[in-house]
Amino acid sequence: MAHYKELKREAYEANIALPAKGLINLTFGNASAVDRKRGVFAIKPSGVGYDDLRPEDMVIVDFEGERVEGKLNPSSDTPTHRRLLTAYPQIGGVVHTHSSHATAFAQAGRAIPIFGTTHADYFNGDVPVTRKMTPQEISTAYEWETGNVIVECIGNIDPLDLPGVLVNRHAPFTWGVSVAKAVEVAVAVECIAQMAIMSLQLAPSLPQIETELLTKHFQRKHGPNAYYGQKPPPT
Amino acid sequence: MAHYKELKREAYEANIALPAKGLINLTFGNASAVDRKRGVFAIKPSGVGYDDLRPEDMVIVDFEGERVEGKLNPSSDTPTHRRLLTAYPQIGGVVHTHSSHATAFAQAGRAIPIFGTTHADYFNGDVPVTRKMTPQEISTAYEWETGNVIVECIGNIDPLDLPGVLVNRHAPFTWGVSVAKAVEVAVAVECIAQMAIMSLQLAPSLPQIETELLTKHFQRKHGPNAYYGQKPPPT
Amino acid sequence: MAHYKELKREAYEANIALPAKGLINLTFGNASAVDRKRGVFAIKPSGVGYDDLRPEDMVIVDFEGERVEGKLNPSSDTPTHRRLLTAYPQIGGVVHTHSSHATAFAQAGRAIPIFGTTHADYFNGDVPVTRKMTPQEISTAYEWETGNVIVECIGNIDPLDLPGVLVNRHAPFTWGVSVAKAVEVAVAVECIAQMAIMSLQLAPSLPQIETELLTKHFQRKHGPNAYYGQKPPPT
Amino acid sequence: MAHYKELKREAYEANIALPAKGLINLTFGNASAVDRKRGVFAIKPSGVGYDDLRPEDMVIVDFEGERVEGKLNPSSDTPTHRRLLTAYPQIGGVVHTHSSHATAFAQAGRAIPIFGTTHADYFNGDVPVTRKMTPQEISTAYEWETGNVIVECIGNIDPLDLPGVLVNRHAPFTWGVSVAKAVEVAVAVECIAQMAIMSLQLAPSLPQIETELLTKHFQRKHGPNAYYGQKPPPT
Known part of the structure; x- marks a missing residue:
């Protein structure tokens, strides 16, 4: 249907950006992009290679998880996206990658410690890692429960102030006001994971960045006094 | 001969994918691709650079190791491919690389430990490393014996459930229902080796992934209840 | 205005070189490029993606920090560039990156130790790291104070003999007789940081390069007896 | 002069291959290529960027070190090339890089230990590291003396059986029957250095490859019984 064309294009652009950026x-x-008015989101079809992907292949799914448009099966991770998109009306898209350095932290069950200003430009603290999922969560609605442990990990924080987490033993999920922003955060998470692992190699007991510097950098890009970029950022 | 044209094309595509994917x-x-009906396989010629390789350069070899078609010498590793292709009628191709991270594990004589879901999507446990070859195995039919230690390492497992191993002191070999699938596994093996070495750096005593999560992810892609992708996978 | 066209072009070329070189x-x-005669410099606009950047987007700023030409906001790091460009009349441009390996050292608060001739071709010793900034420096004129800690770190050395430093918890800044040279140093800093972290892995107590070899290589490219390249270098 | 055209082309191709291959x-x-009949070699001009390099820029130098043709200064490393090319009539070219992983070993003063078959395809043992140069060697004919410590390190071995060494605190030099072969060895040295550093991370006390396997692989490509490739290799 023609009225999903823009949404599918948006999701498609985000999906193909992931291999293009080495994630x-x-x-x-x-990656998924949401249309709040229509109550649906567009997501990648399951197991289709990025080289073969076309905008029209994106699958339209509603907030109950029903496929509204498209012939292909949606991503097997669709319930995780749906859990996050319904929990947080302020986000416009979700990205999931297995980018190498971030996934190394996730596998190790370690948060990415906040060591510098690169990290503080995107996160107000460590990139947290969820608790491990229980055997019951894994054996029942596994992908939905994956969303649940993410939501539990975010807690009362505004998800736009904590735009990504690592799922334990799995990999990162990120989000933002748009799916394009979620892609940007996914790039940042991989980048800061790579730097953190090397900083840990150089200084195994390195403490986290000093509070003043963290706050300064985070607020350069977030909140009412943000002054980075060409206009106040949307968050 | 024209009736090997498709087989050569298939083997050629797999071979040139290896440098293209950074392996x-x-x-x-x-890489080799098999034609079970004709009892032959196509394999890369020995020592020819990938830039110069053409589909018609692929060498056709039968299951007794005789060159059936082609003027060039087949890969010096041909007996290893032949050993695997004749031992396992269910596989359609074999890939051998010296990809950096996987080879680092092989050289160290260590299996790639299964730390996360990326790994569990392809393997039901560690990527094993073969025992070391004996001086006698090395000095006689070295490449054939390389195949033998791989077969010994696989044991009674269905090779489609264990689609690759590391040869001790050497490098990875992978396989699948098709040579294209064997290339995909070779990419996965390098990727999970890179993540594993970093997870070990972050958590030197990291235990393997919990059984429930391992089983869940492996069965998402394998077996009768697989639900990943657009149709039940061939295995 | 047409008379800034060349300056904007110079700054633009340096800016787009940074992602192209993986920094x-x-x-x-x-990156910023200075025009000493007119008392202005051209710098990247804040938060604009490199893919979208055009030469005419460069912002012209004078030495008091006033925007002389351009509609976009200049980089939020403009006061740091201005601090360096006004402190050192012998430099023609400044480059700031968050290149991964160099930033890993900056985050860890460690200088990049001088271990080999690659490093000695550009620096006469370690690439130093600044002291940490105070809460007061951070909360007031943060970006200007960032320039101040760099100036304090350089001390009485000719900045052309010490063409870059790491800002603690932050990332590298480099400079040179031209902004093109500052880009070259930024590449060198990332390269030697990568080598240094690996040399430390191979030899955790590795002492710095021997004085004679350091001096020999530094003087091949610097000073009155330089003999590298096609003519005496400008410094 | 037209009769150096082919030699310059050969040296040019080798030089531009170095950045193209990430070295x-x-x-x-x-890189340098020799013409034994005319008693000259072609080498890169000093300090000229690879993007700007043209075949006609290559400088022709004779075995006494005199520039025979060309307006540009030859590489500052020319005396090192000349030392090796005159010491070893069986080699056709020399390559020098600062490739990251190999240079990390050189800076640390460590040989690259031979851990697997990738390494054994090119070297019959560790890639050795030279002794450190003396202050006197450094302060006099530095680049010529660099060649001397390489020659001292090779000792009585046929340089075609030991096609590269690491200069202590500096970086790798490689050679071969042709400059194209020297480029190939330079790629191999970087590749095995990368694998070795990771194998050491996985197994800090890893012993070298077993003698039988080393000999087998080295002799697959070298000596009278070589059977790799399409014909007996030239060595």
Whole structure:
């Protein structure tokens, strides 16, 4: 249907950006973009290679998880996206990757410690790692429960102030006011994970960045006094 | 002969994918594709650079190791491919690379430990490393014996459930229902080796992934209840 | 105005070289080029993606920090550039990146130790790291004070003999007789940081390069007896 | 002169291959090709960027070190090339890079230990590191003396059986029957250095490869019984 064309284009652009930016091997990842008015989101079809992907292949799914348009199966991670998109009306898209350095932290069950200003431009503290999922969560509605442990990890924080987490033993999920912003955060998460692992190699007991510097950098880009960029950022 | 044209094309595509995907430097690798009906396989010629390779350069070899078609010498690793292709009628191709991170594990004589879901999407446990070859195995039919230690390492497992191993002191070999699938596994093996080495750096005593999560992810892509992708996968 | 066209072009070329050379992700960096006669410099606009950047987008700023030409906001790091450009009349441009390996050292608060001739071709010793900034420096004129700690770190050395430093918890800044030279130093700093972290892994107590070899290589490219290249270098 | 055209082309192709294969940043490296009949070699001009390099820029130098043709200064490393080319009539070219992983070993003063078959395809043992140069060697004919410590390190071995060494605190030099072969060895040295540093991370006390396997692989490509490739290799 023609009225999903723009939404599919938006989701498509985000999905193909993931391998282009070096965040994805094979089909290890996916992106979704939401249309709040229509109560649907567009997401990558499951297991389709990025080289073959076309905008019209995006699958339209509603907030109950029903496929509204498209012939292909949506990503097997669709319930995780749906859990996040319904929990947080302020976000416009979700990105999931298995980017190497961030996934190394996730596998190790460690948060990405906040060591410098690169990190503080995007996060107000460590990139947290969720608790491990229980055998019951894994054996029942696994992908939906994956969303639940993310929501539990975010807690009372505004998700736009904590735009990504690592799922334990799994990999990062990120989000933002738009799916394009979620892609940007996914790039930042991989970048700061790479820097953090090397800083830990150089200084195994390195404490986190000093509070004043963290706050300064985070507020350069977030909140009422933000002064980075060409206009106040949307958050 | 014209009736090998498709087989050569299939083997050629797999071979040139290896440097394109960053798995191979110089001529450190090769791929073979089998035609079970005709009892032959197509394989890369020995020592020919990937830039110069053409589909018609692929060498056709039968299951006794005789060159059936082609003027060039087949890969020096041909007996290893032949050993695997004859041992396992369910596989359609074999890939050998010296991809950096996987080879680092092989050289160290260590299996790639299964730390996360990326790994569990392809393997039901560690990517094993073979025992070391004996001086006698090395000094006689070296490449054939390389195949033998791989077969010994696989044991009674269905090779489609264990689609790759590391040869001790050497490098990875992978396989699948098709040579294209074997290339995909080779990409996955390098990717999970890179993540594993970093997870070990972050958590030197990291235990393997919890059984429930491992089983869940492996079965998302394998077996009768697989639900990843657009149709039940062939295995 | 047409008389800034060349200056904008020079700054633009330096800015787009940064992602092209792998020194920058997202918008983590910027470059400025100075016109001493007119008392102005051209710098990247804040938060504009490199893909979208055009030469005419460069912002012209004078030495008091006033925007002389351009509709976009200049980089939020403009006061740091201005501090360096006004402190050192012998430099023609400044580059700031968050290149991964150099930033890993900056985050860890460690200088990049001088271990080999690659490093000695550009620096006469370690690439120093500044002291940490005080809460007061951070909360007031943060970006200007960032320039101040760099100036304090350089001390009485000719900045052309010490063409870059790491800002603690932040990332590298480099400079040179031209902004093109500052880009070259930024590449060198990332390269030697990568080598240094690996040399430290291989030899954790590695002492710095021997004085004679350091002096020999530094003087091949610097000073009255330089003999590298096609003519005596400008410094 | 037209009769150097082919030689210049050969040297040019080798030089531009170095950044194309990721072995060189900036102008950190050079390649030379020899014409034994005319008693000259072609080498990169000093400090000229690879993007700007043209075949006709190659400088022709004779075995006494005199420039025979060309207006540009030859590489500052020319005496090192000349030392090796005159010491070893069996080699056809020399390559020098500062490739990252190999240089990390050189800076640390460590040989690259031979851990696997990738390494054994090119070297019959560790890639050795020279002794450190003396202050006197450094302060006099530095680049010529660099060649001397390489020659001292090779000792009585046929340089075609030991096609590269690491100069202590500096970086790798490689050679071969042709400059194209020297480029190939330079790629191999970087590749095995990268694997070795990771194998050491996985197994800090890893012993070298077993003798039988080393000999087998080295002799697959070298000596009278070589069977790799399409014909007996030239060595």
